[in-house]
Amino acid sequence: MAAAEAGADVKRGLGLFALGVYLFLYAPIVVLAALSFNESRSSATWEGFTFAWYLKLLQNAQVMQALRTSLIVAFVSTVVSTLLGTAAALAFHRHRFRRAGWLEALFALPIVVPEIVIASSLVLLYAALSLRLGLVTVVLAHVAFSVSYVVVVVRARLAGFDRTLEEAAMDLGAGPWRTLFAVTLPLCAPAILAGALLAFALSIDDYVITSFVAGVGSTTLPLQIYSMVRSGVSPEINAVSTLLLLATSLLLLAAHLLERGRPARLCAAPAGLGLALLAGPFLLGGPAAAGGERTLNLYIWSNYIAPETLAKFEARHGVKVNVDLYDSNEALLAKLQAGNANYDVVCPSNYAVAILARQDLLLPLDLSALPNLAHVDPAFLDRPHDPGNRLSIPYFWGTTGIAYRKSRTGPIDSWNALWDPRFAGRILMLDDARETLGAALLLDGRGVNEEHPAALGRARQRLLAQKPLVRTYNSADFDQVLLAGDVWLAQGWSGQFAKAMDQDPDIEYVVPKEGSSFFLDSLAIPRGAPHPQLAHAFLDFVMEPEIAAEICATMRYSTPNRSARALLPAAIRDHPAIFPPADVMKRVELLEDVGEATVLYDRLWTEVKSAR
Amino acid sequence: MSARRQALLLLAPAALTLLVLFAVPQALMFEASLGRRSAYGGIVHEWSLANYARALEPLYLGIFARSxxxxxxxxxxxxxxxWPVAWWIAFRVPQRHKSALLVLLVxxxxxxxxxxxxxWIVLLRTEGVINAALAAVGLPAFDLLYNDLAVLIGQVYGELPFMALPLYASMEKLDRRLLEAAADLGASPLRRLREVALPLTLPGIAAGGVLVFIPSLGAYLAPDxxxxxxxVYVGNLVQAQFAVARDAPFGAALSFVLALLVLVAVAAARRPLAAARAL
Known part of the structure; x- marks a missing residue:
């Protein structure tokens, strides 16, 4: 009696425990689905129910294009890797190979090696083969990392497999192929399906490898999402995630019903709905890449140019603009150094321009084709990274500074505030070796481009002393962390803080009195650009005062275009974060490439971050 | 056609694909790991073990240990x-609900x-969902985000199904008569768990352990x-070499050291697997 009761208790306890684990798995899913219906753009507050983000999603051409690309890549790579992987699993099952150790290693290692290593090794391979980066290179990479998973899943199923069935078929006179298709394959169909689903899930979520091997027209959804994260995960991204999840659930439900022998009519409804959701992006204004039409391939930061602005250029020149996005200068450098991208216009920061120039990777500009350069403020021309602007034109700039919640901190004017114990646990620093060591260097009275090891060593000591006060290092959505109330002071870049100030009047921005750094992002044309003339036309187009003003007004970064600034509404023209007064401009220094010292910066920063 | 030729024909396409898209690039990487970074972040080819010596410095060894x-x-x-969830699905849930519950896991x-x-950030942060719920019942707020516990939550969240599925697979296969025999012979539930159920699911534990342990070694998103x-974990460190310092040779050396660690882990998992098969 007692034992039976205890057994029932265990049973109930086990069920409750399982329920708890399922809740743990679904809590974030519920949150992201809820946020896709939230009226507020920010994830910090709930302001009411709306479908607006789903409509916005449909109108967001870039996200829809990325979704299409992701689905195409996932579908093709899943089919290929499932075929290859299943065949290999069967081979392993039916035959003991000699020297199997090497074969086993070849199939097991892709699962074991970190993604970033596979990514950069593929970059080396594609460069060695001079393969143009694009959809093909992305699909090949996805096949490379999913085949092994399919093999593992199918082999696991075959391992518990009754060989007598196959032997019986052979004894009854069936050849090896007939046995394979009539007996073995049907028996492991569920495992093949499981392998395919895994391959699909891996492909649709891959970021690291794709970001290294993507080229013109192959920005997938994860690439799009990562590049948008600087402005926080937007409700549109939550909407697209919810829809993908819904489509998958419907397809799995259909498979489930089918397996349980329900009538086909009943299964058709969820299957049809799921497939319709997946096909939706292709039906609603599918890829408009008409053959023979001229295109301009633009490779740029996200939130740097509005689709409406691009539409004007397309209309004026009768061309199509192809936009791909990146989220770090290093990603851009890797692409151009490999020498097999296919871009017409890129947007490197000043130090990246210098690196590209020294490696002769940029096309000298024909300044006679750029009359609108006259509108650019001379303060941003002829800088050391590109003397005489032979290779690049200034596009956007901004400063590094501190944004703070003034009701909590009072007025702030010095980098010392970020070392103030009163704000312990409420401080955010950029996750960036140059910027954090830069702030410490400025407090020591040095410059932000310091290369001397002793000075850098002292800066590291300062950062080590500061670490217990720091809540988080973040250089992606630092403005969102400040808005959400997790920190009161944040080091960061002016453009993002300007938007935060519009959302919350309690937030103030300052360039500290000790000085600071500023960045200058330029447009340039890589060597080997397929459409150099059109690229020049684009460069001149974005320097037209009306266009430059429109770009600045929509994106809120600072324009170097004098004539454009005069056309802007006063709220932007006199915004202290977007266009700081002249005395601030005197104490900011352009962040330059530090050459060999880059390795030292990285090492010191690793020491700071790994300290307990 | 012989079974051997058929097997070779089936194997060749995948093997060739991996040879070209995995083995050859890895060989290129290994060569790179023996070189050094050029001033512009390119690769200067040399034959030196300097990067491996650097990877074994205390700073980096500490990071490996932490990972x-x-x-x-x-x-x-x-x-x-x-384990309890897989057990629950395998032994306590009616057959017709099993596949749905498994699908819900992934x-x-x-x-x-x-x-x-x-x-998760929305759930955990200072003014987040969990703290709002706590406040609603009159409890104080906690700083749940940006600490080691949050990293662990993220990691476990990301890897849980890779443990649950192999566990379930090994439980499905095990001989229920052994469990019944232990119960009939009067073993207490705890003793049945420790001496019968756990040893019988050892293959699943080893397989799941490998599938969770390996990707966790390279984790970098949850820590960030x-x-x-x-x-800093190895994942962040390797990432930073390629994506920030542009020191591909050192990054390559680090990742080969990481791969070595992983091979050791896999070899360690083989022993319980082999022991369990002998059972």
């Missing part, structure tokens, strides 16, 4: 959470990992997003 610790903790927690994985991590980037 192994995180991976081990993640694996242990995943096991503690997944369904969250069809959304981007990054998006799910951001959802949920941990506030306040700790």
């Amino acid at each position: 192994v610790g995180l991976a081990a903790l993640t694996t242990a927690l995943c096991l503690a959470l997944a 369904l969250p994985f069809w959304t981007s990992f990054l998006v799910r991590m951001y959802a 997003l949920l941990g506030g980037a306040k700790g």
Whole structure:
């Protein structure tokens, strides 16, 4: 009696425990689905129910294009890797190979090696083969990392497999192929399906490898999402995630019903709905890449140019603009150094321009084709990274500074505030070796481009002393962390803080009195650009005062275009974060490439971050 | 046609694909790991072990140790959470509900990992969902985000199904008569768990352990997003060499050391697997 009761208790306890684990798995899913219906753009507050983000999603051409690309890549790579992987699993099952150790290693290692290593090794391979980066290179990479998973899943199923069935078929006179298709394959169909689903899930979520091997027209959804994260995960991204999840659930439900022998009519409804959701992006204004039409391939930061602005250029020149996005200068450098991208216009920061120039990777500009350069403020021309602007034109700039919640901190004017114990646990620093060591260097009275090891060593000591006060290092959505109330002071870049100030009047921005750094992002044309003339036309187009003003007004970064600034509404023209007064401009220094010292910066920063 | 020729024909396409798209690039990487970084972040080819010597400096060894610790903790927690759930599905749930419950375990994985991590931030942060719930019942708020616990939550969240599925697979296969025999002979539930159920599911534990431990070694998103980037793990370190310092040779050397660690871990998992097969 007692034992039976205890057994029932265990049973109930086990069920409750399982329920708890399922809740743990679904809590974030519920949150992201809820946020896709939230009226507020920010994830910090709930302001009411709306479908607006789903409509916005449909109108967001870039996200829809990325979704299409992701689905195409996932579908093709899943089919290929499932075929290859299943065949290999069967081979392993039916035959003991000699020297199997090497074969086993070849199939097991892709699962074991970190993604970033596979990514950069593929970059080396594609460069060695001079393969143009694009959809093909992305699909090949996805096949490379999913085949092994399919093999593992199918082999696991075959391992518990009754060989007598196959032997019986052979004894009854069936050849090896007939046995394979009539007996073995049907028996492991569920495992093949499981392998395919895994391959699909891996492909649709891959970021690291794709970001290294993507080229013109192959920005997938994860690439799009990562590049948008600087402005926080937007409700549109939550909407697209919810829809993908819904489509998958419907397809799995259909498979489930089918397996349980329900009538086909009943299964058709969820299957049809799921497939319709997946096909939706292709039906609603599918890829408009008409053959023979001229295109301009633009490779740029996200939130740097509005689709409406691009539409004007397309209309004026009768061309199509192809936009791909990146989220770090290093990603851009890797692409151009490999020498097999296919871009017409890129947007490197000043130090990246210098690196590209020294490696002769940029096309000298024909300044006679750029009359609108006259509108650019001379303060941003002829800088050391590109003397005489032979290779690049200034596009956007901004400063590094501190944004703070003034009701909590009072007025702030010095980098010392970020070392103030009163704000312990409420401080955010950029996750960036140059910027954090830069702030410490400025407090020591040095410059932000310091290369001397002793000075850098002292800066590291300062950062080590500061670490217990720091809540988080973040250089992606630092403005969102400040808005959400997790920190009161944040080091960061002016453009993002300007938007935060519009959302919350309690937030103030300052360039500290000790000085600071500023960045200058330029447009340039890589060597080997397929459409150099059109690229020049684009460069001149974005320097037209009306266009430059429109770009600045929509994106809120600072324009170097004098004539454009005069056309802007006063709220932007006199915004202290977007266009700081002249005395601030005197104490900011352009962040330059530090050459060999880059390795030292990285090492010191690793020491700071790994300290307990 | 002989079975051997058929097997070779079936194997060749995948083997060739991996040879070209995996083995050859890895060989190129190994060559790179013997070189050094050029002033512009390119690769200067040399034949030197300097990068490997650097990877074994105390600073980096500490980071390796920390990563192994995180991976081990993640694996242990995943096991503690997944084992009872897998057991529940295998032995306590009616047959017709099993596949649905298994699918529900993996369904969250069809959304981007990054998006799910951001959802966790919304749950955990100072003015987040959990603290709002606590405040509603009159409890004080906690700083749940940007600490080691948050990293662990993110890691366990990301790896749980990779533990649960192999566990379930091994439980499905095990001989129920052994469990019944132990109960009939009067063994207490705890003793049945320790001496019968756990040993019988050892293959699943080993397989799940490998599948969770290996990716956890290379983790970098959860430490950055949920941990506030306040700790460096090997994943972040390797990532930074390629994506920030542009020191590909050192990054390559680090990743080969990591791969070696992983091979050791896999070899360690083989012994319980072999022992379990002998059972």
